[in-house]
Amino acid sequence: MKKRTKIILMSITCLIIGFLCFAYITVMNPFNIGINPLKPTGNHSDSGRRLEVSFSYAKQRIVASSQYAFWIEDMSGNYIDTVYVTQWTANGGFSYRPHSIPKWVSSAQPSDKSVAQIDAISGATPRNGDYIVTWDFTDYNGNPVTGTEFRFFFEGTMNNEDDVLYTGIIPAGSQEWSETPAPIYTIQDSEYKGMLSNVRVSYFP
Secondary structure, three states: OHHHHHHHHHHHHHHHHHHHHHHHHHHHOOOOOOOOOOOOOOOOOOOOOEEEEEEEEOOOOOOOOOEEEEEEEEOOOOEEEEEEEEHHHHHHHHHHOOOOOHHHHHHHOHHHOOHHHHHHHEEOOOOOEEEEEEEOOEOOOOOEOOOOEEEEEEEEEEEOOEEEEEEEEEEOOOOOEEEOOOOEEOOOOOOOOOOEEEEEEEEEO
């Protein structure tokens, strides 16, 4: 009887250890297992009217981190389109973790979007590296937008309520332009500032 009890306890211990290892790899992903490179959305060509956003990304090895979104609003604050958002938050993670990219959630209202709309703008958390995403001046329904000025937002949740936000105005006229927006941190002395860096926004008429 003692031997059987010992075997049962060992089996339970192995199951618990296995579950904890699986949870760690899934959440922390120390080896970038199952991660696909970030795919640009919108206009994938290198010609035509577009907004390009280049940036460096470094995954944070902690829970409640590494979520971000880039989206567009008009000058009145109305949501136009999301260029890219990390899949976990977009697919309902905002319900479990309200502090995950909260400004994007408030603007985009993902709970009102269809599965197809969410799939079109989201992707898995990428590997560390440099990326470019592109907006082709259409709204979330794929319709061309009108107007000569828009506002961009690039929000990242680095750790719990430790966020970063890049924002600025897009003067979408006839002249090409580029700028390096300054980051706004919720925690000035944050140790996670390396998550999103080298952000540059460029417009091509």
